[in-house]
Amino acid sequence: MTMTEEMTPAYARHVGERLRNIRRQQGLSLQAVEEQSGREFKASVLGAYERGERIISVLRLQRLAHLYGVPVDQLLPRIGDGQSPRGQARSR
Amino acid sequence: MTMTEEMTPAYARHVGERLRNIRRQQGLSLQAVEEQSGREFKASVLGAYERGERIISVLRLQRLAHLYGVPVDQLLPRIGDGQSPRGQARSR
Numbered sequence: 321m322t323m324t325e326e327m328t329p330a331y332a333r334h335v336g337e338r339l340r341n342i343r344r345q346q347g348l349s350l351q352a353v354e355e356q357s358g359r360e361f362k363a364s365v366l367g368a369y370e371r372g373e374r375i376i377s378v379l380r381l382q383r384l385a386h387l388y389g390v391p392v393d394q395l396l397p398r399i400g401d402g403q404s405p406r407g408q409a410r411s412r
Numbered sequence: 413m414t415m416t417e418e419m420t421p422a423y424a425r426h427v428g429e430r431l432r433n434i435r436r437q438q439g440l441s442l443q444a445v446e447e448q449s450g451r452e453f454k455a456s457v458l459g460a461y462e463r464g465e466r467i468i469s470v471l472r473l474q475r476l477a478h479l480y481g482v483p484v485d486q487l488l489p490r491i492g493d494g495q496s497p498r499g500q501a502r503s504r
Contacts, residue, residue, distance in 0.1 A: 331471050378473055378488070379423050386491045392484045396470070399478045 333372030334397035340370040342388050342395060357387055425464030426489035432462040434480050434487060449479055 343353060343366075350363035361384065368374040376384070385392045435445060435458075442455035453476065460466040468476070477484040 328471075335470065376470060378427065378468060378470055379420075381470055382488050382491060392488060396474050396484060399474060 329372060331397070332375045335375065335395070336370045336372040338395050338397055339366070339376070339384070342390060343370070346388060353387070357383075361387075421464060423489070424467045427467065427487070428462045428464035430487050430489055431458070431468070431476070434482060435462070438480055445479070449475075453479075 343350075348356070350366050353361050353366055354363045361380075365374065369376045381395060382392055385395050388395075435442075440448070442458050445453050445458055446455045453472075457466070461468050473487060474484055477487050480487075
């Protein structure tokens with residue numbers, strides 16, 4: 321019963337779209353992010369995240385949000401945007 | 413030059429502490445979270461996250477924040493709390 325839903329291409333793509341949108345809003349190229357991050361974020365790897373080919377780790381997500389100057393939530397798709405496997409919000 | 417810093421025990425521990433604090437603030441046991449999540453978050457796995465033995469994925473982090481009704485940022489340690497490998501904030 322181990323689920324591999326963390327790796328769903330759909331989710332990775334949604335995250336990637338957000339990452340790309342924020343970067344573009346900031347007028348940064350992939351190369352510029354690589355440089356500004358002191359080569360922590362290689363352009364090729366960041367590009368793979370943005371295309372949904374790789375999923376970013378929690379630590380790197382936090383660092384990237386910090387670099388972009390936005391809250392982490394802004395780099396993530398909204399739950400309920402059609403990609404949440406469990407469907408809607410749980411009322412509690 | 414592939415860095416494995418995503419897996420640093422220190423970061424995993426910091427994340428784990430936040431996860432545990434929020435859960436306790438909500439007065440929930442590990443078992444209660446397991447039930448409320450429809451068994452998506454097994455008590456044993458959530459416990460491993462909280463002890464810093466495992467690092468949560470971005471998708472599960474987002475789901476857990478949703479379940480707890482808090483922003484994702486609240487489940488993450490503050491950058492600069494002594495565990496940020498790159499040190500201080502980049503001014504931009």
